[in-house]
Amino acid sequence: MTTDPIPAPVRTEIERRMAAIEAVDGVRLLLAVESGSRAWGFPSPDSDYDVRFLYIRPRDAYLALSPVRDVIERPIVDEVDLNGWDLRKALGLLLKSNAVVSEWMNSPIRYQADDPVIARLAAMADDLLDPPALARHYAALARGSADRWLDRDGDVPVKKYFYALRPALAIRALRLDPNSRPPMNLQSLVALSGLPDGIVEQIDLLVAAKARTNEHANGTRLAEIDALIRDEIGRVGEVTGPERPEDAADRANKLFLDLVNS
Structure with a gap:
């Protein structure tokens, strides 16, 4: 149940x-x-x-x-x-x-x-479904959430981390399967993304940390997740698909x- x-x-x-x-x-x-x-x-x-x-x-x-x-x-x-x-x-x-x-x-x-x-x-x-257009939509969301902290040092609110990570994973999902609309749920996106176990464990730890703190609490930066977000934003042009x-x-x-x- x-x-x-x-x-x-x-x-x-x-x-x-x-x-x-x-x-x-x-x-x-x-x-x-x-x-x-x-x-x-x-x-x-x-x-x-x-x-x-x-x-x-x-x-x-x-x-x-x-x-x-x-x-x-x-x-x-x-x-x-x-x-x-x-x-x-x-x-x-x-x-x-x-x-x-x-x-x-x-x-x-x-x-x-x-x-x-x-x-x-x-x-x-x-x-x-227009995969390239949808990928650009998610790229804009990710950039909007990450442009003030992704390329700088220092802690960042865990909420902002997720607001960049989720659309980045949606781009990844579209790269891997441009014929399907990406799920909205983070765990479903992770399941589709073929990420290394170490990054999946880091994401799980971030989810657990956010479940214990308020919306604006800071969290420690994780270099591999930073790199994942940066990489997927940069690969948005790789998403292909049929014209509408x-x-x-x-x-x-x-x-x-x-x-x-x-």
Whole structure:
């Protein structure tokens, strides 16, 4: 029997807040997952619950003269951060090879059963996979997290270490298998990466250290992990793959219209 990583009282409160969003905002939730360090596989004791969701509005909302807002956000209360995107926004970002939607669909932590349309969305993400563009996305994330410390001496918050390591491993996963979307979870990425046992042990120790400390605690730099991050960022140009199908936008549009007209 698998233990739920979300404490029961927290899960109940999150479910209550999601039901309130559907009622107050007049939307239907299609997907609700954990996205953040808890789902990425390296939580701290004080990590927020980063609840992310996809939703759709009634058909008439998309026909109004004034554009409907495509994001729903709630203030962080009791470490619960709720943020969701309209399906139309999600499809647009998917066409731009933004990895966020793909990662939400891959989250190992669900807060409700997926709407059937999510299976179609995942299949579309697979069919429209643009490995070089996705690798560039992860390279930008890794650089953004590492550019102030990777080439300097001194300790670095363990959180920042992981924020560079995870996208670096996603690049590695795409180099090794450009036909598959990388998983979002660190442990799954490590399992696919064929890393030497010594580096895997160092990563496991970092995960254990972060589980004992707060989000911003410093950790000792590890030369082999520094080198791994630097190397994968530098090899992003090695990721190859097929070009996006010409009918990609038409297929995304059809999925959206099928749902709002149903």
